[in-house]
Amino acid sequence: MRPYVILNAGMTLDGKIASKTGDTRISCREDIIRVHELRKRVDGIMVGIVTAIKDDPKLTAHKAKTPGRDPVRIVVDSRARIPLKANVFKGDARTIIAVSKKADERKLKEIEKKAEVIICGEDRVDLECLLEELYNRGIESVLLEGGGTLNWSMLKHRLVDKVSVAITPKIVGGKDAVSLVEGEGFETIAEGVRLRLEKHYELGDDLILEYEVLGNYKYPRTQ
Numbered sequence: 414m415r416p417y418v419i420l421n422a423g424m425t426l427d428g429k430i431a432s433k434t435g436d437t438r439i440s441c442r443e444d445i446i447r448v449h450e451l452r453k454r455v456d457g458i459m460v461g462i463v464t465a466i467k468d469d470p471k472l473t474a475h476k477a478k479t480p481g482r483d484p485v486r487i488v489v490d491s492r493a494r495i496p497l498k499a500n501v502f503k504g505d506a507r508t509i510i511a512v513s514k515k516a517d518e519r520k521l522k523e524i525e526k527k528a529e530v531i532i533c534g535e536d537r538v539d540l541e542c543l544l545e546e547l548y549n550r551g552i553e554s555v556l557l558e559g560g561g562t563l564n565w566s567m568l569k570h571r572l573v574d575k576v577s578v579a580i581t582p583k584i585v586g587g588k589d590a591v592s593l594v595e596g597e598g599f600e601t602i603a604e605g606v607r608l609r610l611e612k613h614y615e616l617g618d619d620l621i622l623e624y625e626v627l628g629n630y631k632y633p634r635t636q
């Protein structure tokens with residue numbers, strides 16, 4: 414059993430989730446509020462370690478207009494590279510750092526003073542194992558908030574159930590600018606993850622697209 418997973422991102426029309434310099438000020442104000450409202454409706458928010466280091470996000474729902482609890486913050490970090498002063502350790506929200514067996518034991522002891530640790534996988538975090546562990550801890554829904562490398566691994570392993578993107582009317586280009594999905598990619602279009610458009614609407618300057626991921630999945634439908 415694993416949680417229901419929603420991949421969410423703000424991107425430019427050319428599919429970039431950051432500029433080549435790492436600028437991520439993409440979505441409009443209304444979309445940022447939408448994402449914070451969405452955060453309150455899930456049990457966990459998950460990001461890759463590069464996003465946690467580069468953006469140093471709080472991963473809370475502090476910009477939501479309606480009251481509610483913050484979800485559990487989950488960082489996927491094979492070698493426990495997360496800085497001990499990172500914002501994900503601040504505030505009252507619960508934090509989980511997911512690591513592999515390659516993580517340094519002394520660093521893990523320091524992390525355990527501030528957060529929970531889940532060990533899954535030999536060299537890299539085993540995402541199927543992680544999602545099962547999260548489910549066993551009562552986390553039944555997860556908002557996957559990137560970056561492109563983690564998005565690829567989650568999609569490749571068929572661990573995503575819904576994709577929601579806010580497309581901002583900008584084009585930034587750049588072969589080194591991170592795209593919605595990175596990784597090695599599929600060989601052919603036919604192998605690509607199949608989606609079905611569920612909903613689309615304008616929000617501020619952005620266009621919101623919500624897709625169901627098609628395929629055989631093992632999660633219990635909780636929403």
Ligand SMILES: NC(=O)c1ccc[n+]([C@@H]2O[C@H](COP(=O)([O-])OP(=O)(O)OC[C@H]3O[C@@H](n4cnc5c(N)ncnc54)[C@H](OP(=O)(O)O)[C@@H]3O)[C@@H](O)[C@H]2O)c1
Nearest residue numbers: 422423430431461462463464491538559560561562563566
């Ligand atoms: N616009 C948006 O909505 C948005 C949202 C999020 C991020 N971003 C941007 O995206 C960029 C970062 O994306 P990124 O692709 O470079 O990195 P990322 O996806 O944030 O993190 C990737 C890292 O996660 C770790 N990881 C551990 N286990 C993994 C697994 N099984 N599969 C994949 N990764 C695993 C790996 O590092 P280890 O091997 O060290 O563990 C890997 O290099 C930043 O510029 C950020 O600002 C934008």
